[in-house]
Amino acid sequence: MYRFHDSKVDTNLFRQLQDLTTVLSSNPELLFEYSFGSYIDLLDGKVTASRTWDTTSPNVKVAGLKSDVFLRTIGSFRYSDIQAMKEFLHTVNESSLPKFASQLFALFEDIRLEEKIKQERPGTKHVFTVRKNYYKHKFENERAAHVTRGLALDELFCLIYLTLQSNSPDPNFPRASQSQLEQLNKVKPLIYSVYEARSTQAVSGIVEQIVSRLHEGYVDTIHDYFVFPIHHIDKYTKNTLFDELTRTDELANEDSEELDEEKNEYMDEQFSTLSIGKMRIVIDSRPFCNLN
16 A cells, blocks of 8 residues: 555555556556546546545445446447537536536436446446445435535535436435425436437437526536546547547557658668669678579
């Protein structure tokens, strides 16, 4: 164990997470880091897992960190549509609730990606179950605190999460604000449609509709729950990060081919200055042989 940013880090666990990052992304240059939230950043070459897991039990922590890595290196890396995300950010940044909207998008997109990952890799189901149980407990506690402090939109965010992850079609929320329960009921059909979303664009559309239906009296969320899953998104031109990485590899290969061509041209020029006898030595590798 060693200390990192004033907290202890399990070096064996860190290596496991680094190995997961490398294998799942098929990119040995992508490094794992702990951070405030979970995101992937190809420009800085890193995948991060959230510090929220630091205060949990060892088993929950391991599962939670792995779930972050799965979501970023399988989900965001391969299946999130970058162009749809760019359009979404452009739209919500002009709204009055950009923080709420971007966090709601991060939540909904993670839910979509989680379902896809579990279908492809059934062995991940356990870590996502642990993840869900942890966040249900966390958001229930935070919801109660937001009611006390009068943080309306933060309370609504927690209600949306708890509604999505409830085992009941009509969950009960004791001591919730009546105004937030009414607002929740107005957007509930949109919330449940997240499980039918098959694309990033569908997710962004759901979030935009929810934001448009909220009454104008809301002040944007105070607390940070999730960070936007892809950093430096404005720098990418392809539809997915996987495609972006492939493009980078292609550019590197093109550069290498150009260098090889230049080298060959240079060598041809050098060979042309040699005597005929020396050319026989270079081309045929049999000194002074008769080429006829």
